[in-house]
Amino acid sequence: MVQKTNTPPDSPRELYEIYFVFACVWAFGGALFQDHLIDYRAEFSRWWSKEMRAVKFPSQGTVFDYFIDSDTKKFTPWSERTPRFELEPEVPLQTVLVHSAETICLTYFIDLLLQSGKPVMLVGNAGVGKTILVSDKVAKLKEDYMVAKVPFQLLHHLGYATACVREASREEGRA
Numbered sequence: 169m170v171q172k173t174n175t176p177p178d179s180p181r182e183l184y185e186i187y188f189v190f191a192c193v194w195a196f197g198g199a200l201f202q203d204h205l206i207d208y209r210a211e212f213s214r215w216w217s218k219e220m221r222a223v224k225f226p227s228q229g230t231v232f233d234y235f236i237d238s239d240t241k242k243f244t245p246w247s248e249r250t251p252r253f254e255l256e257p258e259v260p261l262q263t264v265l266v267h268s269a270e271t272i273c274l275t276y277f278i279d280l281l282l283q284s285g286k287p288v289m290l291v292g293n294a295g296v297g298k299t300i301l302v303s304d305k306v307a308k309l310k311e312d313y314m315v316a317k318v319p320f321q322l323l324h325h326l327g328y329a330t331a332c333v334r335e336a337s338r339e340e341g342r343a
């Protein structure tokens with residue numbers, strides 16, 4: 169996250185601090201979600217803003233609505249990075265990804281993880297757009313990435329196979 173391009177050596181302490189705060193918010197709060205009763209992200213955001221006062225987030229929305237603009241070094245809404253949608257008539261509509269503040273935010277972290285060779289797993293209900301986001305990302309990867317697609321059913325089977333093997337070894341142990 170902190171790179172030479174956005175935080176050159178000898179940057180002021182405040183700049184490291186704002187990146188540190190951004191990293192903490194996402195490290196500890198990024199996996200939170202909203203269930204039927206409680207929006208855990210909103211709860212976290214309120215708690216963070218109340219307790220951690222050294223670096224202030226804008227008061228609108230939650231701490232998760234902002235990224236650090238690499239030019240201004242200020243918290244800026246993800247929505248400002250959302251590109252305008254342009255329809256390309258020759259591309260089939262079902263493969264077209266329409267970006268939103270959320271896809272932009274996810275893409276930002278996916279890019280960081282990919283750059284550092286870390287695995288990425290998207291978790292979410294059926295139909296929220298995981299497949300289309302990954303497909304779009306994979307299609308736009310540069311040539312220095314090798315792409316292999318593994319059907320998800322195979323993973324189900326792998327899980328099932330491991331369970332069988334475990335069961336079998338337990339049986340053996342008993343015999």
Ligand SMILES: Nc1ncnc2c1ncn2[C@@H]1O[C@H](COP(=O)(O)OP(=O)(O)O)[C@@H](O)[C@H]1O
Pocket residue numbers: 262263264265266267268271292293294295296297298299300301
């Ligand atoms: N951001 C998006 N832009 C365009 N289409 C979307 C977007 N998110 C979801 N869809 C559409 O919704 C449907 C379900 O998306 P999909 O990626 O298959 O969801 P998931 O893999 O999370 O179950 C697909 O038809 C997909 O094209």
Ligand SMILES: [Mg+2]
Pocket residue numbers: 298299300
């Ligand atoms: Mg899917």
